[in-house]
Amino acid sequence: xxxxxxxxxxxxxxxxxxxxxxxxxxxxxxxxxxxxxxxxxxxxxxxxxxxxxxxxxxxxxxxxxxxxxxxxxxxxxxxxxxxxxxxxxxxxxxxxxxxxxxxxxxxxxxxxxxxxxxxxxxxxxxxxxxxxxxxxxxxxxxxxxxxxxxxxxxxxxxxxxxxxxxxxxxxxxxxxxxxxxxxxxxxxxxxxxxxxxxxxxxxxxxxxxxxxxxxxxxxxxxxxxxxxxxxxxxxxxxxxxxxxxxxxxxxxxxxxxxxxxxxxxxxxxxxxxxx
Amino acid sequence: xxxxxxxxxxxxxxxxxxxxxxxxxxxxxxxxxxxxxxxxxxxxxxxxxxxxxxxxxxxxxxxxxxxxxxxxxxxxxxxxxxxxxxxxxxxxxxxxxxxxxxxxxxxxxxxxxxxxxxxxxxxxxxxxxxxxxxxxxxxxxxxxxxxxxxxxxxxxxxxxxxxxxxxxxxxxxxxxxxxxxxxxxxxxxxxxxxxxxxxxxxxxxxxxxxxxxxxxxxxxxxxxxxxxxxxxxxxxxxxxxxxxxxxxxxxxxxxxxxxxxxxxxxxxxxxxxxxxxxxxxxxxxxxxxxxxxxxxxx
Amino acid sequence: xxxxxxxxxxxxxxxxxxxxxxxxxxxxxxxxxxxxxxxxxxxxxxxxxxxxxxxxxxxxxxxxxxxxxxxxxxxxxxxxxxxxxxxxxxxxxxxxxxxxxxxxxxxxxxxxxxxxxxxxxxxxxxxxxxxxxxxxxxxxxxxxxxxxxxxxxxxxxxxxxxxxxxxxxxxxxxxxxxxxxxxxxxxxxxxxxxxxxxxxxxxxxxxxxxxxxxxxxxxxxxxxxxxxxxxxxxxxxxxxxxxxxxxxxxxxxxxxxxxxxxxxxxxxxxxxxxxxxxxxxxxxxxxxxxxxxxxxxxxxxxxxxxxxxxxxxxxxxxxxxxxxxxxxxxxxxxxxxxxxxxxxxxxxxxxxxxxxxxxxxxxxxxxxxxxxxxxxxxxxxxx
Numbered sequence: 001x002x003x004x005x006x007x008x009x010x011x012x013x014x015x016x017x018x019x020x021x022x023x024x025x026x027x028x029x030x031x032x033x034x035x036x037x038x039x040x041x042x043x044x045x046x047x048x049x050x051x052x053x054x055x056x057x058x059x060x061x062x063x064x065x066x067x068x069x070x071x072x073x074x075x076x077x078x079x080x081x082x083x084x085x086x087x088x089x090x091x092x093x094x095x096x097x098x099x100x101x102x103x104x105x106x107x108x109x110x111x112x113x114x115x116x117x118x119x120x121x122x123x124x125x126x127x128x129x130x131x132x133x134x135x136x137x138x139x140x141x142x143x144x145x146x147x148x149x150x151x152x153x154x155x156x157x158x159x160x161x162x163x164x165x166x167x168x169x170x171x172x173x174x175x176x177x178x179x180x181x182x183x184x185x186x187x188x189x190x191x192x193x194x195x196x197x198x199x200x201x202x203x204x205x206x207x208x209x210x211x212x213x214x215x216x217x218x219x220x221x222x223x224x225x226x227x228x229x230x231x232x233x234x235x236x237x238x239x240x241x242x243x244x245x246x247x248x249x250x251x252x253x254x255x256x257x258x259x260x261x262x263x264x265x266x267x268x269x270x271x272x273x274x275x
Numbered sequence: 276x277x278x279x280x281x282x283x284x285x286x287x288x289x290x291x292x293x294x295x296x297x298x299x300x301x302x303x304x305x306x307x308x309x310x311x312x313x314x315x316x317x318x319x320x321x322x323x324x325x326x327x328x329x330x331x332x333x334x335x336x337x338x339x340x341x342x343x344x345x346x347x348x349x350x351x352x353x354x355x356x357x358x359x360x361x362x363x364x365x366x367x368x369x370x371x372x373x374x375x376x377x378x379x380x381x382x383x384x385x386x387x388x389x390x391x392x393x394x395x396x397x398x399x400x401x402x403x404x405x406x407x408x409x410x411x412x413x414x415x416x417x418x419x420x421x422x423x424x425x426x427x428x429x430x431x432x433x434x435x436x437x438x439x440x441x442x443x444x445x446x447x448x449x450x451x452x453x454x455x456x457x458x459x460x461x462x463x464x465x466x467x468x469x470x471x472x473x474x475x476x477x478x479x480x481x482x483x484x485x486x487x488x489x490x491x492x493x494x495x496x497x498x499x500x501x502x503x504x505x506x507x508x509x510x511x512x513x514x515x516x517x518x519x520x521x522x523x524x525x526x527x528x529x530x531x532x533x534x535x536x537x538x539x540x541x542x543x544x545x546x547x548x549x550x551x552x553x554x555x556x557x558x559x560x561x562x563x564x565x566x567x568x569x570x571x572x573x
Numbered sequence: 574x575x576x577x578x579x580x581x582x583x584x585x586x587x588x589x590x591x592x593x594x595x596x597x598x599x600x601x602x603x604x605x606x607x608x609x610x611x612x613x614x615x616x617x618x619x620x621x622x623x624x625x626x627x628x629x630x631x632x633x634x635x636x637x638x639x640x641x642x643x644x645x646x647x648x649x650x651x652x653x654x655x656x657x658x659x660x661x662x663x664x665x666x667x668x669x670x671x672x673x674x675x676x677x678x679x680x681x682x683x684x685x686x687x688x689x690x691x692x693x694x695x696x697x698x699x700x701x702x703x704x705x706x707x708x709x710x711x712x713x714x715x716x717x718x719x720x721x722x723x724x725x726x727x728x729x730x731x732x733x734x735x736x737x738x739x740x741x742x743x744x745x746x747x748x749x750x751x752x753x754x755x756x757x758x759x760x761x762x763x764x765x766x767x768x769x770x771x772x773x774x775x776x777x778x779x780x781x782x783x784x785x786x787x788x789x790x791x792x793x794x795x796x797x798x799x800x801x802x803x804x805x806x807x808x809x810x811x812x813x814x815x816x817x818x819x820x821x822x823x824x825x826x827x828x829x830x831x832x833x834x835x836x837x838x839x840x841x842x843x844x845x846x847x848x849x850x851x852x853x854x855x856x857x858x859x860x861x862x863x864x865x866x867x868x869x870x871x872x873x874x875x876x877x878x879x880x881x882x883x884x885x886x887x888x889x890x891x892x893x894x895x896x897x898x899x900x901x902x903x904x905x906x907x908x909x910x911x912x913x914x915x916x917x918x919x920x921x922x923x924x925x926x927x928x929x930x931x932x933x934x935x936x937x938x939x940x941x942x943x944x945x946x947x948x949x950x951x952x953x954x955x956x
Contacts, residue, residue, distance in 0.1 A: 009376070013374075014378070014379070017388060018387075020391065021388075023391075023402045023403060024390060024391070024394075026405070026413060027398070027401075027402045027405075030405065039410075042420070043413055085297045085298055085301060088295075089295050089297070089298035091294055092291045093295065096288065096290065096291025096292075096294070097284075097287070098291050104295065106568065109563075109567060111302070113504050113556070113560045113564075114310075115507075115529060115549075115552065115553065116529075117549050117552070118309075119305075119309045119313065120532075120536075121309075121532075122309035122313050122546075125326065126308075126312075141305060142305070149306075152298065163656060166658050166660065168620075168625045168652070168654070169660075169719075170660075170671070170675075171625065171644065172623055172624075172646070172650060172651060172672075172729075173646070173651075174672055174676050176644065176646070177290055183660075184660055187660075187662040206394070208395075208514075208515070209511060213533075223395075223397075224396075224397045227397055227401070231401065239408070242401050243401070246401050249397070253393050253394060256393075257389075257390065257393070261389075264393070265455060283642050283643065283644055284627040
């Protein structure tokens with residue numbers, strides 16, 4: 001039975017939700033309005049004429065596709081390296097005993113909280129010194145500074161959630177440590193690895209500061225600085241174009257949200273909140 | 276007692292060290308080395324374009340403590356952190372309580388709430404700049420239509436508007452974190468507690484203060500510490516929205532470090548700012564790490 | 574088949590010593606239970622035997638090999654875990670076949686062995702299922718199957734029945750004993766449940782505080798507990814233990830406590846006059862006549878017998894056990910006899926040793942001798 005109170009509560013709840021989501025709605029709407037409609041007073045809530053000209057322009061007349069490709073390469077490479085290293089590292093931190101293990105675990109937590117601006121100057125000097133600045137590779141190196149502690153901390157917590165008995169059983173059944181890791185732990189860890197990979201990918205995709213400092217050529221610029229550049233460098237700000245770029249930039253995220261959202265909330269539970 | 280480890284035990288330890296070796300190598304190269312390097316640099320004067328420097332000892336720190344810039348940035352950082360964090364908590368807890376109820380299309384609502392947290396700061400800033408636009412922004416239009424203001428408002432170019440806007444956008448972007456964390460905790464509170472309270476005659480408000488809030492206490496402490504640390508070091512959002520302006524009125528410590536290093540070309544001074552900023556954060560970090568350690572111990 | 578020998582095995586976790594210099598020799602084909610309260614070191618002992626924990630000192634031997642340096646997979650053991658530890662992503666069949674796969678057994682042979690084991694444990698119908706689709710009892714049988722599919726020297730069982738309900742537990746006890754009889758393999762069984770240990774084992778190793786308290790056949794552990802701890806731990810309802818004094822006059826020992834004085838003995842040479850403890854099992858208390866005065870405080874009716882708790886004059890409480898028809902009302906005064914020939918005397922302190930002289934005609938024998946007399950049956954599944 002729907003009571004009046006319940007309807008009222010739902011309406012209120014949904015108006016707050018919609019208010020929170022409004023900027024994103026507005027971004028979408030702006031990106032499909034023709035230029036002249038933007039300046040209509042009062043503004044039209046839904047576009048009177050739908051157009052994809054801004055998207056077309058974005059893809060054909062700007063460097064957007066190059067930035068997009070760079071971001072894909074950068075985020076994938078970072079994710080791959082970081083998740084591979086962190087999976088082995090987390091296995092070691094959780095399931096092996098050696099001197100310094102505990103301190104190492106807390107060094108990870110410490111670096112997880114460390115601000116980027118502390119590292120950025122020496123990293124800049126280091127990468128310039130190595131002669132790799134201004135490349136996607138230099139960004140991959142820089143991104144590991146925040147992605148690796150993050151992934152390690154997350155995976156460590158996922159790893160700790162796998163019953164130790166499973167590994168023990170595999171050892172008794174004749175597996176080596178690495179055999180048990182492959183046969184038993186890895187399949188159990190898979191959801192955690194997917195979560196971690198998604199988070200790492202999103203973090204890398206959204207990173208701005210390192211990209212700003214370390215890369216200043218269009219050929220290796222990722223989306224964040226690339227799109228921002230479009231705002232700064234254009235004499236006459238084309239909001240529709242920028243909104244189209246914003247929408248396009250969020251496409252990977254929308255895909256994740258549509259299909260893999262449970263992995264995101266799982267990651268929250270493992271690393272973000274519990275510690 | 277002298278302890279002779281078995282061969283097996285030593286072999287396992289060696290394997291463990293092998294597995295952690297890549298992590299340790301990468302950590303040393305890209306985190307530990309730069310960290311010490313930053314401290315080392317803070318005793319130098321480094322001219323960014325030529326990267327030439329000279330030893331100046333503690334003079335960077337002396338200058339820092341005397342300069343108004345540092346104290347101004349610290350003040351701004353605190354205003355931003357406290358302001359944004361408070362709003363995140365209020366909206367976050369409120370929204371979590373709402374989403375914990377059985378509202379229509381709950382999972383869709385949850386996705387919509389979650390989205391701002393995951394989008395790029397660049398996207399968030401672009402969208403908000405468009406919303407804030409003085410001539411064609413929808414916010415000005417709505418505010419004028421309702422009659423709150425008569426003339427379009429300058430959201431980012433004047434004070435205190437700029438700080439308020441930055442805090443609002445920060446709250447909008449980061450409150451979903453609080454929502455998810457609190458929601459997860461809410462869902463693990465046993466229903467039996469509420470039923471018992473109902474039987475004892477507690478109303479909805481009494482139930483919130485007597486059951487929900489105490490049960491949330493631990494997770495809230497963790498949230499506050501984590502978000503305080505993260506907000507304190509926030510760079511992208513503020514830099515992109517205001518660039519620290521107007522007149523350094525929203526310049527926080529991370530922005531100051533960036534400005535010193537890459538606009539004013541003094542990496543030594545920038546490092547000194549960064550080190551001091553890290554020392555301030557260290558207090559929070561140690562509290563948080565201690566707490567995590569305790570949690571794992573028990 | 575192999576014997577298992579622990580020599581001076583010690584295990585420390587940091588400053589905490591979990592197992593103190595354990596010496597234990599388990600015969601070939603024997604079913605031995607490690608029994609004790611939680612935290613007594615029994616699981617650590619088992620895990621050291623499996624190679625999952627490492628002794629801080631001392632040697633562990635399986636058959637004629639010292640296994641300290643061998644990985645679990647090289648020790649030729651199979652272990653059943655309390656949590657069952659079934660691989661959640663594998664089917665029942667793949668779970669059972671995993672130990673064979675790890676030992677390089679070919680697919681056809683493996684499937685045959687799995688089928689055989691499954692049949693033995695009535696799991697054939699379930700081979701394609703995943704563990705989470707099984708009931709607790711079925712999961713338990715899969716865990717057992719994974720151990721049985723190979724023919725290991727030693728089976729290690731870590732509280733395998735503790736997650737089952739009482740009825741199933743009783744059933745599985747019988748099954749395990751039967752299995753042991755058929756396989757004739759050495760089995761080491763960790764439990765905190767004395768009923769399991771008493772009913773299944775050839776010998777019980779009672780542990781407490783990381784130390785071995787007694788290692789003997791169940792009947793002996795019950796009838797001649799080595800010390801006060803074992804006496805108090807074994808038996809339901811528990812043995813009544815009364816602190817008092819021992820005195821000797823003319824070669825006859827007398828135990829004295831407030832409201833109670835009785836001759837005891839014969840005692841060993843270690844017995845000295847002074848503080849001591851008297852232990853009497855409930856079945857050795859007869860109510861009706863006798864020198865001791867008491868008041869009925871509680872009567873617990875279990876159906877076939879009544880457990881009676883009697884307050885003595887000195888404030889001590891005594892537990893008695895009588896066949897069901899006999900009963901008393903609460904508050905009734907009664908006369909009691911404590912059967913002196915079955916009374917135990919322990920030295921002072923929580924681990925005071927038993928001071929009674931052993932019976933001349935040993936009334937107790939091992940339940941069954943796990944040796945030549947036993948028919949050597951074919952292994953369950955893998956042949």
